[in-house]
Amino acid sequence: MIQRKAEGTEEMRTYTVAILGATGLVGGKLIALLEERNFPVQRLLPLASRRTAGETILFKGQPITVLEATPEIFQGVDIVLASAGGNISEVLVPEAVKRGAVVIDNTSQFRLVEGVPLVVAGVNDSDLQNHRGIIANPNCSTMQLMPILKALDALAGIERVIVSTYQSASGAGKEAIDELCASAGELVATQFKAIPQSKNFSRPLAFNVIPQIDVFMEDGYTKEEFKVYAESRKILHRPDLKISCTAVRVPVLVGHSEAVNIDFKRPVSPEEVAACLGNLPDVIVANSPADFHTPQETAETDPVYVSRIRQDSSNPECGIALWIVADNLRIGAALNAVRLAEVLHQQNLVSVPQHV
Numbered sequence: 001m002i003q004r005k006a007e008g009t010e011e012m013r014t015y016t017v018a019i020l021g022a023t024g025l026v027g028g029k030l031i032a033l034l035e036e037r038n039f040p041v042q043r044l045l046p047l048a049s050r051r052t053a054g055e056t057i058l059f060k061g062q063p064i065t066v067l068e069a070t071p072e073i074f075q076g077v078d079i080v081l082a083s084a085g086g087n088i089s090e091v092l093v094p095e096a097v098k099r100g101a102v103v104i105d106n107t108s109q110f111r112l113v114e115g116v117p118l119v120v121a122g123v124n125d126s127d128l129q130n131h132r133g134i135i136a137n138p139n140c141s142t143m144q145l146m147p148i149l150k151a152l153d154a155l156a157g158i159e160r161v162i163v164s165t166y167q168s169a170s171g172a173g174k175e176a177i178d179e180l181c182a183s184a185g186e187l188v189a190t191q192f193k194a195i196p197q198s199k200n201f202s203r204p205l206a207f208n209v210i211p212q213i214d215v216f217m218e219d220g221y222t223k224e225e226f227k228v229y230a231e232s233r234k235i236l237h238r239p240d241l242k243i244s245c246t247a248v249r250v251p252v253l254v255g256h257s258e259a260v261n262i263d264f265k266r267p268v269s270p271e272e273v274a275a276c277l278g279n280l281p282d283v284i285v286a287n288s289p290a291d292f293h294t295p296q297e298t299a300e301t302d303p304v305y306v307s308r309i310r311q312d313s314s315n316p317e318c319g320i321a322l323w324i325v326a327d328n329l330r331i332g333a334a335l336n337a338v339r340l341a342e343v344l345h346q347q348n349l350v351s352v353p354q355h356v
C-alpha cells in the first residue's frame with residue numbers, strides 16, 4: 001500500500017507484515033523491534049501454531065489476535081518474518097512466496113540454497129539485489145562474527161579462524177529457557193541430589209556446559225558448527241576461508257559469547273585491530289583487558305561487543321585472539337531480520353519477481 005505523507009508530496013509504502021512464530025522468543029523480539037524502529041507496518045499478522053492461535057499480542061499498544069499459520073493466510077501479505085522452525089519454513093515459506101510475499105527466514109532451511117541470499121545487514125547487503133522471494137537470516141553465532149571478520153579481512157586478509165562459542169539457552173527457544181530456570185531451582189532445592197532430566201538438550205544444562213548444539217554429522221562436527229563454517233564462507237564470499245568452530249551450550253539465559261583466534265596474511269597488532277573494529281557502526285570495543293563484556297550485561301542491547309584483543313601467543317606476528325559477545329535474540333536473529341526488511345523497503349525490493 002502507498003500512503004501519502006500528510007505534510008508533503010513524498011509517498012511512503014506501508015506493508016502487511018506477517019510474523020510466523022509470533023509467540024516465540026524471536027517472534028516476540030521481531031514484533032518489539034518493528035515497533036521500536038517504526039517500520040512502516042500497515043497491518044501486522046501474528047501467526048503461530050493451532051496451540052496458541054486465539055491468544056493476543058500487543059503491537060503499538062493494540063491487542064492483536066494470533067492466527068493459525070496456514071498457506072492461505074499469506075494472501076495479501078507483503079513481508080513475512082519467519083521464525084517457527086525449519087520444518088515449518090520448509091512447508092509455509094514457499095506458500096507465502098507463491099502468494100507474492102517476500103520472506104526473511106530465521107531458520108536454517110534455505111540458508112545454503114544456491115540463489116537464496118544469506119545476508120547480514122551492513123556486511124553483504126548487495127546480495128539482496130537478486131532475491132527471488134526468500135532471504136535467509138544467518139545463524140546467531142555466525143551473525144555476530146560477520147561484521148568483525150568482514151572488517152578484519154579487509155584490513156589484513158584472513159588466513160584462518162578458530163571459533164569456540166558459549167551459547168545461551170535462549171538460542172534453543174522459549175521451552176529451553178523455562179527448563180533451565182526450573183532445573184536450576186530444583187537442583188538448588190535438592191542440594192544437587194536430584195539431577196532433572198532434560199527435554200531440550202542432550203544433557204542437563206543447569207550448572208553444566210554441553211559441547212553439542214544441533215545434531216552430530218558424519219565428520220564429528222555438529223550441525224551448528226557446520227553452520228558457522230559454511231554460512232561464513234557464503235556471507236563473506238570467501239569459499240576458501242579456513243574456519244573451524246566448536247559450539248558449546250552454556251547455562252546463560254540470553255547472549256552468545258565467542259572466543260576467536262584469527263590468523264592473518266600479514267603481521268597485525270592488537271592496536272590496529274582495535275582501531276579497525278572501533279570504526280564500525282554498532283560495534284563496541286573495550287579499552288582495556290579488564291573492560292571485557294559478558295552476556296549478562298549486554299543482553300537487550302544492539303551492539304556487537306569486542307574485548308580481550310591480544311596477540312595470539314601461538315602465532316605472535318600474524319595472529320590475534322579476541323572475545324565477542326552479542327544478544328542472540330536481537331543482533332543474532334530479530335534485529336538483523338528487521339534491518340534487512342528496512343533495506344528491502346529503502347531499495348524498493350519488497351516484491352517477488354514475476355518469473356519465480
Ligand SMILES: NC(=O)c1ccc[n+]([C@@H]2O[C@H](COP(=O)([O-])OP(=O)(O)OC[C@H]3O[C@@H](n4cnc5c(N)ncnc54)[C@H](OP(=O)(O)O)[C@@H]3O)[C@@H](O)[C@H]2O)c1
Pocket residue numbers: 020021022023024025026027047048049050051052053069082083084085086088106107108138139140170171172173174175328329332333
Ligand atoms: N533463539 C535464537 O537465538 C535464534 C536465533 C536465530 C534463529 N533462530 C531460529 O528461529 C526459530 C524460532 O526460534 P525461537 O527461539 O523463537 O523458538 P521458540 O521460542 O520455541 O518459538 C517457536 C515459535 O514457532 C511457533 N510454531 C511452532 N510450531 C508451529 C507450527 N506448527 N505452525 C506455526 N508456528 C509454529 C511457535 O508457536 P506456538 O507458541 O504456537 O508453539 C512459536 O511461536 C528457530 O528455527 C530457530 O532456529 C533462533
